[in-house]
Amino acid sequence: MENALSAAANAEPDIRQLVTLLGATGDDLVALQRIASTVRDAGLSAVGRPRQITYSRKVFIPLTRLCRDRCHYCTFVTVPGKLTRDGQGMYLEIDEVLEIARKGASLGCKEALFTLGDRPEARWSQAGEWLAARGYNSTLEYVRAAAVAVLEETGLLPHLNPGVMSAEEMAELRPVAPSMGMMLETTSRRLFTEKGQPHYGSPDKDPTVRLQVLNDAGAERIPFTTGILVGIGESLTERAESILALRDVHRRHGHIQEVIVQNFRAKPDTAMRGTPDAEMSEFLAAVAVARIVLGPHMRVQAPPNLVSGEECAALIASGIDDWGGVSPLTPDHVNPERPWPNLDVLAEITAASGYVLTERITAQPPYVLAGSEWIDPSLAAHVGAVADPATGLAAEVIPHGRPWPAVA
Ligand SMILES: O=c1nc2n(C[C@H](O)[C@H](O)[C@H](O)CO)c3cc(O)ccc3cc-2c(=O)[nH]1
Ligand SMILES: C[C@H]1O[C@@H](n2cnc3c(N)ncnc32)[C@H](O)[C@@H]1O
Ligand code: MET
């Protein structure tokens, strides 16, 4: 442990040392957290915003809960029969999307997070029929149309999280969203190939496929959010490998705008209901190791609603600098049992640790400030209207719709 801690403080720890660090507890964990905090603080100072912890004020738009996958931890996914019994459509209609986005805009939200099941039309004929009846050939085509409607009618900026996409599909979507994302989850192949493991039977959770998406997103120059899900049965070695894989793809393309370290939370109606939640010390060690491996310039995000208020302070101590999207309106539909902290409370929690809660937009500041290299010119006016031109963070405005593309 001492060698591993000293490597973390002074050099690049090797994978064996990272595994040791991922198992740190007690005083060793405190020492690891100190190193991670120092790295985070240096990174924030270097970009001229010392001690700021960011969040994005957002609405969550669950465009469809149908999915061709069946991840054992997921309570978001549903089936056509259940939607019909509950009197719901296969997808949200554009009007329903706009109603959520309009309410969000009036509350000062600047991001519309589209999170949805992967390619449901590949499994459910009802999904394909719903789309065809409205003139769409695919879920991703419908995502694009919904994003355009949100831009034109509300001015919220779409962040797209629709699962696996091809390079061509990402290129089609790039002009309608300043950022996109997809969790790597894990590089563990075993959790995908072995019967009984959480990704068994979910083709979109093949780690090779997911790494390809991350690589393609970089080649397409899309500011991209990704991350790992901690505590789904991956070993400490697999956890270390996953973090290293994210470091490597970012070294290649420079497009990873933030890395989410998310703790698994068991849900009653899922196959993993009996699996204990991620151990807090292991989760904190994962955050700290991610910070150390990814370095001072990466934004490291953990959601504040998946832990307690005291544990939020421990996340700050472990080196995060971003809380991700927080909503004053919509629930976290992926973790519906975990309400968002009120934004005033989150500001207090953040301040109690000596940091200032600061609003950003969906794309992280360096990508906003770099302009057309990273963000499609069709979005320049929409982004310019909600971003502070000096910092690339959020401006204090209420968004409003404008034509898209704003610049032809
Ligand atoms: O409310 C949530 N937001 C999630 N977000 C959104 C996130 O909180 C931020 O709104 C975005 O990252 C914008 O920066 C994700 C975004 C991604 O690109 C990939 C995965 C997630 C996962 C979640 C999630 O589980 N719950
Ligand atoms: C949107 C993201 O939410 C995460 N996700 C899905 N189900 C759970 C759960 N039970 N607990 C925590 N995170 C979860 C996955 O990482 C997915 O990619
Ligand atoms: C609701 S899960 C998030 C989006 C996508 N289905 C994925 O698993 O990556």
Ligand code: SF4
């Ligand atoms: S986590 Fe995403 S891919 Fe897996 S079942 Fe849920 S919606 Fe589908």
